[in-house]
Amino acid sequence: MLAVTGLRVSLPTENHSTFILRDLSLNVQKGKVTALVGQSGSGKTTAALAMLGLVNFYIQGATVQGEVLFEGRDILRMSRGERREILGTNITFIPQSAYAGLNPFLSIRRQFLEVAARTGISPKDTLARFKALLGLLDLANTKAVLDSYPHQLSGGMRQRVLIAMALLNNPRLLIADEPTTAVDRTRQVRVLDLVRSLCDEEGLGVLLVTHDMGVAARTADYVTVLLSGLVMESGNVDTVLKTPRHPYTMSLLHSLYHVEEPNPENQDVFKKTHSGCPFANRCDFAVDTCWTKLPEATLVADNVLVRCHLSGEIPVISHQLSENIVPLPLENSVPIIEIQDLSVSYKSGLSFRDLFRKCKRNPAVQHVSFNVLPGQCLGIVGESAAGKTTAMKAAIRLIPMENGRIVFENTDITNMKYGALRHYRALMQVVFQNPDASLNPKMHVADIVLEPAILHNTYPDKVQAKAAADELFAQLDLEPEFLDRYPTELSHGQKQRVAIARALITRPRLLFADEPVSAVDSHVQGSSGYSGKNRKSRWPSY
Template identity: 35%
Template structure:
């Protein structure tokens, strides 16, 4: 009997000026109806390239499928005509992407974009509109009859991912390819999206091909796992077997890099001087209060993490501190100087001491600038830091610090994966050797081993240079390993703050306890037990 979807000896090359890159080599796996197959691996392992080959999304040139078969219900899609592939894609095989904001057109309403997928295949406008409302309601968009006329930027990250799922489900496909669907989402929204996918799978019987680097996501939803490294499949098996008895050294390395099992960081001494003191910070947009009386401190050489759901005010707080947003009330004293009232010249001098790594490197890295230009731009703005003759060697050093190569400096952002772009953004922030770095989901898109590498790098820099961090994250195990103190936000307010031990071992607020409960465990057996306990609690 034919599998629903199968690749046989699939190989994909990319012909570049520097030579041929063998992105995918002799890849074999299969997916059956009603099954979730996870393709696990780091950035550059070939996960997304193999999915793009299925959807006919590889740019040729420079890409080329050099050998193999992609079988849908036993028929090789690579031998189909362009029109046959077009009828198959979106109708029988659909895909949701890692970054929904980059794949939703900002100038069209979300309702039009979902309807357009159906009208392109001959569905009437009225029928498409009605179906769009049904889909938006099914994926959990509140008040779909109002939100249907809204634009992508008016939705949170989790809501945009729900809209992408609605678009993909327009024709009830047999196969849904989910490429890192929860990478940038907080734990509670991630839980909701994964539950939505499983519920939809049970309703329709579709097979889900899940591309991820998150072992917690694998434990929650995957039946089987394919582990890829350097374009090759190195291990396959049931999710539980691969986690408990990994046979390949690469899989063993991935599992050993999972955060959340190390010793808790000890709080700094009470005598530690503060580098930042935030008092009664408020930010309003009309009648909407995005921040309400936020007060906290960061000590010299201290890591303070902020956790909370989307819309809790985490990123707004960070942008206010860096003067990227104006505040309504409050003060933010950096070594005694109020950042919120400084004149432009004074602020420019302090900006070299305070850097930010943004959540979405696609938006924060200029696509027209090479990686060398992006990182060395700091030396252009602050020419007294480094002689121009040393710029190239310093950029090379920074790239290698974050796990990239000096050879990458001549490339452009679009030539890198999402995780690699985030590493470039971190290297850029480190260029000025700042005293305080604001990390807004700075490692959320990274693979676990690179994540561990970057966290070790940040920790080493902190120990050597006394750097302080304001670390915004949704990955609670990572926060547990990295931070000295934790701030929990909800609805623009700080609801709880304390040491890592206080927050993780003795949380006082029910909201904090719910956040911790929603965090995924990489062990499938443990995660299944947690799932059953939650079902009993809600029954």
């Protein structure tokens, strides 16, 4: 159905071209799922966009080479009109960011009608299918969803609406970029099972882009493991995940079960290799050749493709659960923040007139109370649309609350004016769920990260602030050169880590983290910026 051969994406620089993707080859068969996996920044999203012929809309000046055959026709050599005929009908795409994938100015009903116009089916029948898909995705109140605007839905609800729209036209090929990152685990299973059932029953072919090895193991038939734009290992999913041949695949599976901090003595973990294997600086088996020569991809037993100089010589590493010891808060500590009887509700009206008249209010959070002690991590869990984000925003005074009391370090800030509240903003920071909406696309990453520290005078001068930003980037496994880029030049997981660095740069006493690692691979989740270890001495309560 889809045959990708020698796909390359490069960006021109002063002296040479920098390759983002190099010689990617894979197939998606009818009724099968091929998973494209790898850590954040490995080139997965770029590969998906290149296959659709859309990479230049996101990466200006990029050059795409290779062949992408869909049912015998090369997508890369189609005219824009020919490509438009198949995109949205025969081929559909689920973008990683549901916030960016939906028009904030149009209701879900209006956006659904735009998609439905290309089906050739009557609006009544199309609406019935859309409602059925929403029901299968656990969005039972379809009328409320259809009449809502994107900002009135939770992140998980927006993601499921996009999935329903992508499946509406009965496509033959679905390219899904991290389709379940914003969805809670319970509903994630339903989404994956729905996709799997459509493959088995209707012959849908799926290219599933994900950093989650568990998602790949549950859903995929074949898997391709990507690192720095190169295929490290590829083959049948059971063979690759049960008996991995490449150390990089082993590390991804290892980090799925282990949450560990990188060895602080191994400073090479933050350096890139250019001429050799891109995993050499983190590989326990690396030899001199690995640093100086890029290995060729070779076909080994069980029809598995492996790019490693030591293929066949490396034993399979067993995976065992590790114990993570988290420091407990001090006894008799005074809470950093106390939330008492918090309630938040929203107007049920959706039209412009409803802004100026009394409408029924729908409760979002009802009578919630909690406190956070120094050195403590409090988890607020629940399914999508349970009110988690709303409770967080109300607790930090970002949205009005209907009832309740907020006490921060023995100071009642419930009704405090915004001028007086400014002092406390530096002491309690937020990592929002969607970095696309919280990072300014027109600012360099360095300015985004340093801005809070400068506004709140956290450091004596900009030099010390820059040094603190560099340290945070190292701990969050981000390259220092990312500071000179724009958010649009980073992957979703990298943007999420930038948002975390920005929240920590002011050295807050309290951190509100809303799904901070939903788009980040398990290998990076185990870094010191995420693990929670040493939190008593280094990190805020959250």
